[in-house]
Each structure stands twice: as structure tokens, then as C-alpha cells.
Amino acid sequence: MATPIGVTIRNAALADADAVAEIHAASWRRHYRGAYADSFLDGDITADRRDVWNQRLNEPGSGCTLVADDGGTPVGFLHVVFDENARWGSLVDNLHVVFARQRCGLGTALLRSAARAAAAGATSGRLYLWVLEQNTAAQAFYRARGGSPVEEALVAPPGGVASRLAGNPRKLRFAWPDVETLAWS
Numbered sequence: 001m002a003t004p005i006g007v008t009i010r011n012a013a014l015a016d017a018d019a020v021a022e023i024h025a026a027s028w029r030r031h032y033r034g035a036y037a038d039s040f041l042d043g044d045i046t047a048d049r050r051d052v053w054n055q056r057l058n059e060p061g062s063g064c065t066l067v068a069d070d071g072g073t074p075v076g077f078l079h080v081v082f083d084e085n086a087r088w089g090s091l092v093d094n095l096h097v098v099f100a101r102q103r104c105g106l107g108t109a110l111l112r113s114a115a116r117a118a119a120a121g122a123t124s125g126r127l128y129l130w131v132l133e134q135n136t137a138a139q140a141f142y143r144a145r146g147g148s149p150v151e152e153a154l155v156a157p158p159g160g161v162a163s164r165l166a167g168n169p170r171k172l173r174f175a176w177p178d179v180e181t182l183a184w185s
Contacts, residue, residue, distance in 0.1 A: 007106065009113045012065035012077060014057045019074040020067070021049035027096040035132050035155060035169035048159065063090070064121070066113050068097065068106045075101045078110040082122035088150075088175055089126025090118040111145060115176070115183035127179045133170040146182055147174035 012020060025046040033041060057065060062083065068076035076097035084091035092114055097106045118127055131138045133152065143149075155169040176182045 007068050007070045007075065007109070009066055009109055010069055012057055012067045014054070016065075016067055016074055016077075017053040017057050018050060020053045020057075020065070020077045021046055023074065023077060023096050023098055024049040024053070024094065026099065030099060031135055031138070032132065034134055034166060036158065037164055037166045040158070040161075040164040062121075063093075064117050066110055066117070068101075068110055070101075076106045076110055078114050080114040080118055080127075082118060083124050085128065086124075088128040088173065089124035090114075090122045090128075090179070092127060092129035095129065107141060108145065112183055115179040119179045119183050122179075125179050126175065126177055127182065128173055128175040130171045130173055133172055139172065139174070142174045147176050149173065150175045 025048075028036065028045060028049075029041050056079065061081070063079065063081040065077060065079045067074045076095075078095045079093045081091045081093055083089065084093075092111070095107060095110060095114075097110070115127055119125070128150075129142070129147075130153075131142065132155065139149070149172045151173045152170050153173070155165065155171050157163075157165045
């Protein structure tokens, strides 16, 4: 599936932090309810995410943040940390698409672009991510793109604050052993 017409995938800039934070917060509210505490999700998580993205985009480190841009409006984003894990490779730390734009190829385009970026910028040829156990739609998406669940773990609380979780949610690690296959599929 090609990138949807009119959409470009580009490197994020610090000026994108607010839009990325809005997309991130909206996605968490929609897909993380039940794993994250309602009090956290119903609070000002946009400000919380804005702080994270201002810092991350101001000091990119060893990785990149990609934005799906539709005529100057970000409609999705992905962040990848190169060589984050010696065994599993580069970490796709976030992949979120505006709800109204899901199922039109943006997530696939972002994931392929991350694989290409990892192929160019990382020493490992592997890619992985974590997905909530309850997020079966995302799991189906990753499986359809060649990812395999390889292990599960407890979700760490956002910002290290235990009260932000609802119980003891679990997450699954999905892995791609060859970024080249994903990048050009």
C-alpha cells in the first residue's frame, strides 16, 4: 500500500510538538482506556505529552520522529529509537494516527518509513515495538505487516507514576527480524 495521495512522510520538527502531542493524547484516550487510569486519561494528558514531545524533538538523540503530513496538517506520527535493544534492535516507541484517518495506509506508510530509517541509521537490522494486550486491532495491524508477538510484560506507568495505571495491564513485544523486508514490502 502506497502513502495516501496528498500525504508526505517527513522528519518532525520542534514546531510539530503541539500537533504530535494532540494526536498522542487523543490516541491514548481512545485506545488505552482500561489500561491507564480514567483520572489520568481525563486529565490534561495533552500538556503531559506536549512536555514529552517538546523535549524529544528538541533533543532527538539516536533516532527520529516521522510525521504524516497532509497539506501542512500532521495526521499521524511515529518515533523510532535506533539500536535501543541489543537483542531486538530499534524500538518503534510510538505510532499513532488520527482516528478519522486510520485504515487508509498512513500507519503502514509510517511503519515502512521507520524501517527504512532504521535500515539507514541503525547498526541492527531488527525492529520491535510494544503494544497493549487489550489493543487487539493494533496487534492485527502489526501481524498483517509481518510482526510477530515474541513476549509479554507488565506495562510501566506513564512518567513512572503508578496511579496513572488501571490495575496491572500487560503489553506484548512485536518484532520484525529484518527491517529490509518491512521497509520494502
